[in-house]
Amino acid sequence: xxxxxxxxxxxxxxxxxxxxxxxxxxxxxxxxxxxxxxxxxxxxxxxxxxxxxxxxxxxxxxxxxxxxxxxxxxxxxxxxxxxxxxxxxxxxxxxxxxxxxxxxxxxxxxxxxxxxxxxxxxxxxxxxxxxxxxxxxxxxxxxxxxxxxxxxxxxxxxxxxxxxxxxxxxxxxxxxxxxxxxxxxxxxxxxxxxxxxxxxxxxxxxxxxxxxxxxxxxxxxxxxxxxxxxxxxxxxxxxxxxxxxxxxxxxxxxxxxxxxxxxxxxxxxxxxxxxxxxx
Numbered sequence: 001x002x003x004x005x006x007x008x009x010x011x012x013x014x015x016x017x018x019x020x021x022x023x024x025x026x027x028x029x030x031x032x033x034x035x036x037x038x039x040x041x042x043x044x045x046x047x048x049x050x051x052x053x054x055x056x057x058x059x060x061x062x063x064x065x066x067x068x069x070x071x072x073x074x075x076x077x078x079x080x081x082x083x084x085x086x087x088x089x090x091x092x093x094x095x096x097x098x099x100x101x102x103x104x105x106x107x108x109x110x111x112x113x114x115x116x117x118x119x120x121x122x123x124x125x126x127x128x129x130x131x132x133x134x135x136x137x138x139x140x141x142x143x144x145x146x147x148x149x150x151x152x153x154x155x156x157x158x159x160x161x162x163x164x165x166x167x168x169x170x171x172x173x174x175x176x177x178x179x180x181x182x183x184x185x186x187x188x189x190x191x192x193x194x195x196x197x198x199x200x201x202x203x204x205x206x207x208x209x210x211x212x213x214x215x216x217x218x219x220x221x222x223x224x225x226x227x228x229x230x231x232x233x234x235x236x237x238x239x240x241x242x243x244x245x246x247x248x249x250x251x252x253x254x255x256x257x258x259x260x261x262x263x264x265x266x267x268x269x270x271x272x273x274x275x276x277x278x279x
Contacts, residue, residue, distance in 0.1 A: 058111050065104070069100065073093060090249065098175075101172055109238065119236045119270055121233070122274070123236055123273070126228065126271075126272040126273040129273065131228055135158075135221075138224055140157075140221045141218065143200075156229065159229070160191065161188045161222075165184045166232065168232075168235070174241070178242060178246060178255045184223075185223070185261065188222050192218070223261055223264075226265075227265050227266060227269050243259065
């Protein structure tokens, strides 16, 4: 496996702390099983236990994964020289990513969640306290809400955005997770425009289009509301992992903007557990 390549004697560069740690574990038939055992051994026994070993394990794991992906890409380009262009490299990475991360992501996420346990607990607490808070309490203007409150308990403003965000945790490929985040923000914009259009209903024959419904200042409270309704504190760790394993070319585009926006919303929701909503 990618995390213990040196164990079979193949040239893989200098040893890392993770590989050293895994070499002392009993069952070495699968690096994924080894990582699972390491996580169990590293689990803090008390709330105040130090998490430095877990953080070091995470850093080492991230480095090993990046190295493994780089090697796979290099081997691909050696075998197919015609692919040695910027566009082709991106396509190769996309092809490598899904089969590479699919078996690895659950264990990788478990490690991230162990490291970010305190933040996730704060987000979870906020979700418990404010899950049913009205949208206006988070600063969402009434013009970006439905004119008639949703009658059914299972339906609420921006419900479809929360459902879309929930699909993220079902994926194991970083690119597909990013696509879920992008779709979530697009759904938010569509809902906001629909609500705003209904609020500013014009007489028949008046064709002047309404002004842009949502601005950057409106996005954060709406996305924070969607995060609260999602009930998924593990989004903290999912986003941290995505930030690490998303190709830098995507981080400067729409995907990067959407990921950063979600991280900002999570930070805001995290802070809610320490205080009270003013509105």
